[in-house]
Amino acid sequence: MPRPSLQAKEPADNADLLCVCRDALVRWGKDARRTASLMVGQPDYEVYVAHAEATHPDQPPLDRTAFFRLHEARRFGAGGAFRCC
Amino acid sequence: MGSEMPKGRTQADPEDRFAMGKLRTALIFGAIAILGAIALAVIALHQGESISAVWIVVAALCVYAIAYRFYARYLAGKVMGLNAKRPTPAVRHNDGLDYVPTPRNVLFGHHFAAIAGAGPLVGPVLAAQMGYLPGVLWILVGAVLAGAVQDMMVLFMSTRRDGRSLGDMVRTEMGPIPGIIAQVGVLMIMVIILAVLALVVVKALAESPWGTFTVAATIPIAIFMGLYTRYLRPGRVGEVSLIGVVLLILAIIGGGHIAADPFWGPAFTLSGTTLAIAMMAYGFVASVIPVWLLLAPRDYLSTFLKIGAILGLAVGILIVRPHIQMPAITPFIDGSGPVFSGALFPFLFITIACGAVSGFHALISSGTTPKLLENENQIPLIGYGAMLCESFVAIMALIAATVLDPAVYFAMNSPVAVIGDNAVSAAAAVAQWGFHITPAELEQLARDVGEHSILSRAGGAPTLAVGMAHILSNVIGGKAMMAFWYHFAILFEALFILTTVDAGTRVCRFMIQDLLGVAVPKMRETKSWTANVLATALTVGLWGYFLYTGVVDPLGGINSLWPLFGIANQMLAAVALILGTVVLFKMKRERFAWATAVPAVWLLICTLTAGFQKLLHPDVKIGFLAHARKYQDALTAGDLLAPAKTAGDMHRIIINDYVNSALTAGFLFVVLTMVVYGVRACLKARRINHPTVVEQPAAHELTLEDEAMDIARA
Incomplete structure (x- = not known):
């Protein structure tokens, strides 16, 4: 985020505010999407890739489809989550 | 939810700021307490004219805010001693797949979606026959002191034990025999819940x-x-x-x-029996075919529709601010009500199970959630907070049922045997209870929601749907859209109940395969087609049996099955709270053990009383054995009692009664043995002067064993 300069305080402040709003919206949007996919048993793929790259750089991570299918099978597999009330 | 410590922006020194923060907290929560007290007084003391549903919403929100800010914090700090520095399973085993530290807001949504289901929507609707007051009070008190405590405690215990399941924890903390008893208990409960939920759908779709x-x-x-x-x-x-x-x-x-x-x-x-058979066939097929074809996509629909409908209902209630038509308390608290039989104590407390306290949440809180928890200090938000939201869903369901004209409510929820099969007889029957409506008005309402008839549609779902249609059509569409909203509400309930039935059938199937595997190891192979089909058929046969008996029951089935479900669910909660008490004793925190022991004792009193009444009560409407005796006597005398048309029917009814009695006795056995083992474990822990709890070590570094596990996992 650019710091407001002393000369043009007002417009910079406005830009600042816009920036903050946009960042917040983007963050909320991401969180909402992440929440919605976790609700149906799909964790965040990006988090997985970041983790896989950090811990096992030697192995290629699962691709999006394989990751999706793995969690789909797990949700309803043995010991899968049961929802009721 | 709740409030963070206020962040002072002044440059004052920390002590000053702390004092100011304290003062501000006192002022804010003092105001909330006063507002809540006023709202509760309005609800409880109002006589005569109807009151606005907003008072109930305000009272609930104030109670939740105070409970979350003070009681959840007390549980976290004093009772459990949560430690933010202690690594959670998600941190310790972070593998990007199963164990993933997840932001708390995201995890909150996941956990809420997992615990919110049909239970909190149906129970309060049935309980509305006693008036709105008993239901509101039990939902609030039960959630704050029992339900949320149970959810939070189980989440805490599972987090300290690598996300182990409830059954596993019972085994390690209380011994192998209680472990097996708890496992069988869970299976029995599962069968009953699948049957009763399927029955709700059949009742909503029949004709x-x-x-x-x-x-x-x-x-x-x-x-x-x-x-x-x-x-x-x-x-x-x-x-x-x-x-x-x-x-x-x-x-x-x-x-x-x-x-x-x-x-x-x-x-x-379609008739109820046709639908019941179709449901069984469908449940069998849906849980045998690959999950991606039917189960998973329907799960998306039902999950998103559920969250959307709950939010829509909340917004609708706030915009429309409907008035409550049901009296605060009806004469049916004496147990003579048409919707379910049995007096306020103990039957109100088992009819509203989910929404006040639900044992099933113990299975969720010890399932995926602890494996995703970022930090122990988020346990109050996830465990306690999500249950408060669930409780609020129950409050909204109660509001939706009580904003209806009580005459409509009773016409919809009373069995044919009580109000007859046409609008004239129904209007006459409800008039005897003091609620007035003309037959024409009943028929008009049926036309408004696009149905042939709304009489005797027990099970909660249709009543909730009419209530929701009433509220939502006031926001969008008016009377012309009422039929659309009614069927939208029916669809959303049926959809997530069916998803639960399919997913539950699969879970039950794996449990049965596991249990049968003890005798026949071949049954354990989850990939084996024969084992798969056999175990699924057994599961569907079990819940299908109870579903079918419920459908042909002249009193509507919900009458006998819902209490069984409530007893089972509350008993599971009691088991979870007993485990919590044992763990607190073993942690040498027994001076705080009342926090779980008091709700456990209350649930034991309710469920044992209800269980024994269902078994032994002399009233044939309540006691299974009395009912069996009545039919047995008639059979010996050569008489036929409705709905039986032949001696064979009579025999079947008698057998059903004995099956229900055996099941109730089974639940009583499970819970009584758990009490005995629980008390013994507590006494043993008391005699030893150091903690004996089986937790993951608090060490901040990984042990060699953990590292070896991580390598093996990779």
Whole structure:
């Protein structure tokens, strides 16, 4: 985020505010999407890739489809989550 | 939810700021307490005229805010001693797949979606026959002191034990025998819940072509979605769900035309027994075929629709601010009510199970949630906070049922045996209870919601749907949209109940395979087609049996099955709270053990009383054995009692009564043995002067063993 300069305080402040709003919206949007996919048993793929790259750089991570299918099978597999009330 | 410590922006020194923060907290929560007290006083003391539902909402929110800010914090700090520095399973075993530290807001949404289901929507609707006051009070007190405590405690215990399941924890903390008893208990409870939920759907769809069509349409829609996510655009859950929802809305609109059609209308008008058999066949097929084809896509639809409908109802209540028509307390607290039999104590406390306290949450709180928890200090938000939201869903369901004219409520929820099968007899019957409506008004309401009749549609779902249609049509569409909203509400309930039934059948199947595997190791192979089909057939046969007996029951089935479900669910909660008490004793925190022991004792009192009444009560409407005796006597005398038409029917009714009695006795046995083992474990822990709890070590570094596990996992 650019710091407001002393000369043009007002417009910079406005830009600042816009920036903050946009960042917040983007963050909320991401969180909402992440929440919605976790609700149906799909964790965040990006988090997985970041983790896989950090811990096992030697192995290629699962691709999006394989990751999706793995969690789909797990949700309803043995010991899968049961929802009721 | 709740409030953070206020962040002072001044440059004052820390002590000053702390004092100011304290003062501000006192002022804010003092104001909330006063507002809550006023709202509760209005609810409790109001006589005569109807009150606005907003008072109930305000009272609930104030109670939740105070409970979350003070009691949850007390539980976290004093009772459990949460330690933010202690690594959670998600941190310790972070593998990016199963164990993933997840932001608390995201995890909160996941946990809430997992615990929110049909239970909190149906129970309060049934309990509304005693008036709104007993239900509101039990939902609030139960959630704050029992339900949320249980959820939070189980989440805490499981987090300290690598996300182990409830059954595992019972085994390690209380011994192998209670472990097996708890496992069998969970299986019995599961069968009952699947049967009773399926019964709710059958009751909502019977003789309703519009509803049957829309629910049937979800099957091809889900299969299309499944193929789409499998072959066209793998993993695009968002867009396929959007397509699915649009198709569903088209199905609801189309359902109206189908119902009016001279050929298709009668074709989709099915009797309860036909629907029950169709449900069993469907449940069997749906849980045997690959999950991506039907189960997973329907799960997307039901999850998103559920969250959307709950939010919609909340917004609707706030915009419309409807008035409560039901009296605060009705004469039916004496146990003579038509919806379910039995007096306020103990039957109110088992009728409203989910929403106040639900044992099933113990299975969720010890399932995926602890494996995703970032930090122990989020346990109050996830465990306690999510349950408060669930409790609020129950409050909204109660509001939706009580904003209806009580005459309509009783006409919809009383069995045919009590109010007869036409509007004239129904209006006459409810008039005897002091609620007045004309037969024409009853028929008009049925036409408004697009049904042939709204009489004797027990099970909660249709009543809730009429209530929701009443509220939502006041926001969008007016009277013209009432039929649409009614069928939208029916669809959303049926959809997530069916998803629960399929997913539950699969879970039960794995449990049965596991249990049978003890005797026949071959049964354990989950990939084996024979074992798979056998165990699934056994599961469907078990819940199908109870479903079928419920459908043919002249008193509507819900009458005998819902209390059984409530007893089972509350007993599971009691087991979880007993485990919590044992763990607190073993942690040498027994001076705080009342926090779990008091709700456990209350649940034991309620469920044991209810269980023994269901077994031994002399009233044939309540006691299974008394009912069996009545039919046995009639049979010996050579008489036939309705609904039996032959001596064979009489025999079947008697056998059903004995099966229900045996099941109730089984629940009583499970809970009594758990009490004995629990008390013994507590006494043993008391004698030892150091903690004996079996937790993961608090060490901040990984042990060698942990590292070896991580390597093995990779």
